[in-house]
Amino acid sequence: MEARLRVRRFDPESGEGARYQSYALEVPDYATVLEVLLQIREELDDSLALRCSCSSAICGSCAMRINGQARLACKTKVSALAVDGEEIVVEPVGNMPVIKDLVADMDPFWQKVRAVEPWIQPKGPPPEREYLVPHEVMRPLADVMACIMCGSCVSDCTVLETELSLGKPYEQTFLAPAALAKAYRFVGDPRDDADAERLLALSRLEGIWDCTRCNFCLEVCPKTVAPMDQILALRRKAIEQGHEEYLGARHTLEFEKTVRESSWL
Amino acid sequence: MKFAYWPGCSVPRQGTPELRITAAAVCDKLGIELEDLSLAPCTGSGILQARDLVYADTLNASTFAMAEDMGLPLMTICSTCQGVFSQARKRLKEKPDYLAQINQTLEEQGMKYSGNLEVKHLLWVLVEDYGLDEVRKAVVRSLAGLRVAPFYGCYLLRPSAALGIDEHPERGTCLESLIEALGAEAVEYRGKTLCCGYPLVGVNDENSAAMVGTHTVEAKEKGADCMVTPCPLCHMNLDGVQPQASEQRESKINMPVFHLTQLIALALGVDPPDLGFDRHAVQVKSVLDKLGL
Ligand code: SF4
Numbered sequence: 001m002e003a004r005l006r007v008r009r010f011d012p013e014s015g016e017g018a019r020y021q022s023y024a025l026e027v028p029d030y031a032t033v034l035e036v037l038l039q040i041r042e043e044l045d046d047s048l049a050l051r052c053s054c055s056s057a058i059c060g061s062c063a064m065r066i067n068g069q070a071r072l073a074c075k076t077k078v079s080a081l082a083v084d085g086e087e088i089v090v091e092p093v094g095n096m097p098v099i100k101d102l103v104a105d106m107d108p109f110w111q112k113v114r115a116v117e118p119w120i121q122p123k124g125p126p127p128e129r130e131y132l133v134p135h136e137v138m139r140p141l142a143d144v145m146a147c148i149m150c151g152s153c154v155s156d157c158t159v160l161e162t163e164l165s166l167g168k169p170y171e172q173t174f175l176a177p178a179a180l181a182k183a184y185r186f187v188g189d190p191r192d193d194a195d196a197e198r199l200l201a202l203s204r205l206e207g208i209w210d211c212t213r214c215n216f217c218l219e220v221c222p223k224t225v226a227p228m229d230q231i232l233a234l235r236r237k238a239i240e241q242g243h244e245e246y247l248g249a250r251h252t253l254e255f256e257k258t259v260r261e262s263s264w265l
Numbered sequence: 266m267k268f269a270y271w272p273g274c275s276v277p278r279q280g281t282p283e284l285r286i287t288a289a290a291v292c293d294k295l296g297i298e299l300e301d302l303s304l305a306p307c308t309g310s311g312i313l314q315a316r317d318l319v320y321a322d323t324l325n326a327s328t329f330a331m332a333e334d335m336g337l338p339l340m341t342i343c344s345t346c347q348g349v350f351s352q353a354r355k356r357l358k359e360k361p362d363y364l365a366q367i368n369q370t371l372e373e374q375g376m377k378y379s380g381n382l383e384v385k386h387l388l389w390v391l392v393e394d395y396g397l398d399e400v401r402k403a404v405v406r407s408l409a410g411l412r413v414a415p416f417y418g419c420y421l422l423r424p425s426a427a428l429g430i431d432e433h434p435e436r437g438t439c440l441e442s443l444i445e446a447l448g449a450e451a452v453e454y455r456g457k458t459l460c461c462g463y464p465l466v467g468v469n470d471e472n473s474a475a476m477v478g479t480h481t482v483e484a485k486e487k488g489a490d491c492m493v494t495p496c497p498l499c500h501m502n503l504d505g506v507q508p509q510a511s512e513q514r515e516s517k518i519n520m521p522v523f524h525l526t527q528l529i530a531l532a533l534g535v536d537p538p539d540l541g542f543d544r545h546a547v548q549v550k551s552v553l554d555k556l557g558l
């Protein structure tokens with residue numbers, strides 16, 4: 001089968017802006033976009049820069065925008081996107097600075113993850129032996145823990161894109177889906193005792209109430225994380241634990257009250 | 266062709282009454298019969314779902330049960346309602362235990378939901394059931410020459426699994442197809458599948474207005490005469506918040522935004538004074554002028 005790729009190229013050392021370069025090559029029917037990119041680098045153009053490692057949707061390093069949507073290149077079959085040999089557009093992830101070609105600077109991503117203090121913070125003396133946690137509580141968290149930190153959700157997050165377009169510096173932008181999903185992983189963990197502090201911090205500006213529920217993170221996540229659902233779970237917890245004074249929380253409670261009063265159920 | 270009809274809750278009823286009026290006009294012209302379900306409860310809009318999913322699903326299951334009782338599939342005219350219904354429908358279909366649990370509550374009201382109701386937005390009905398050829402035949406005032414930028418609204422596209430986009434790939438392009446069936450030209454631009462920012466109104470107005478600015482300006486730059494949306498909430502933002510977006514960008518945007526039903530009604534020969542354009546924040550005169558109306 002012939003694969004045709006249109007790849008966004010950018011080399012800071014060239015002094016030129018970004019440009020698009022088209023490639024066409026013969027590939028096996030089962031080829032993934034990553035395999036085609038690697039073949040381009042082997043056979044046609046060794047200057048093409050990209051990141052990858054596992055080729056098995058495990059390491060999270062090959063996220064890029066493919067036909068306008070963030071996907072893992074190693075999990076995306078050419079044949080699924082280009083049924084009739086159409087050209088496939090390949091660009092680096094969005095919402096992050098580009099270092100070269102398809103390689104983005106993930107620093108802002110990690111900054112946000114670090115900002116939610118992604119480690120267990122127990123209070124009181126540690127137990128004598130292992131912590132025991134109920135299976136039913138941990139089971140749903142396993143889906144959240146399946147995050148491979150690929151950045152696809154952050155790439156396509158509407159609110160982050162909007163704030164960057166307004167010229168906000170990264171440190172002041174929306175925490176974005178991956179970090180917020182990670183925060184839920186700890187709020188939902190019975191071994192963690194920092195819920196009150198976490199939920200207070202997350203309720204403030206650029207936290208859980210700033211998500212516009214566009215469903216993009218849910219749509220593009222290649223794993224079972226469903227980041228938006230975790231953000232909604234954090235909202236529920238925040239309200240349950242009394243963090244009600246924030247605009248988003250007040251709006252939710254008001255809406256709920258109206259529906260309950262006007263419905264007959 | 267007949268449907269149980271959910272016109273949307275008080276938000277579009279009060280915020281965009283022109284939608285309801287033009288939806289009725291369009292269905293009347295096309296011979297689509299509607300059985301009103303106005304007494305059904307609010308869909309919960311995704312907000313209630315985040316507070317109490319079981320309660321929200323029970324409300325929507327009750328609406329489904331009412332439609333089933335009439336023996337009719339359910340039709341919506343709002344991307345958000347459709348999305349919320351589609352998601353509820355999927356949860357109830359996939360988990361028989363859950364459906365049984367919800368039916369226990371419904372039973373107290375003498376209701377029951379089978380789990381199999383068809384729920385469709387008017388846009389899908391026109392493309393999938395009514396057929397675009399039939400729509401073309403009904404056009405008496407072609408919109409030829411008009412360049413229209415489609416704006417779907419998040420919930421009519423995502424999450425795609427709940428909306429059946431895999432089984433119905435045409436749902437990803439139906440708005441463009443319909444625009445073309447009316448004789449107009451669909452403008453291609455990135456914003457068409459993005460979020461209008463409505464959920465952030467009153468929570469983060471700066472971001473919400475910025476989203477409106479981005480989409481309306483992009484549509485304008487791509488040469489659109491107007492935008493069209495199948496979602497009243499998108500309309501409330503893209504049209505209603507456009508003045509604030511203009512202020513934010515310090516330049517007048519002036520992008521008229523049509524409800525899907527207004528655009529169809531125009532092509533079906535309904536006259537502009539009956540389409541509720543006086544309720545819009547951004548005047549549509551430039552579009553009517555272009556069409557010689
Ligand atoms: S749902 Fe929220 S977090 Fe997810 S992409 Fe949209 S705005 Fe970002």
Ligand code: SF4
Nearest residue numbers: 147148150151153221
């Ligand atoms: S949540 Fe999903 S999309 Fe986001 S970083 Fe984790 S695996 Fe990637």
Ligand code: SF4
Nearest residue numbers: 273274308310345346
């Ligand atoms: S989803 Fe929106 S328009 Fe639809 S019923 Fe509820 S609040 Fe109303």
Ligand code: SF4
Nearest residue numbers: 418419420461498499
């Ligand atoms: S585009 Fe706007 S109103 Fe429409 S579904 Fe998204 S947020 Fe809601």
Ligand code: FES
Nearest residue numbers: 055059060062074
């Ligand atoms: S190469 Fe590891 S996830 Fe794609």
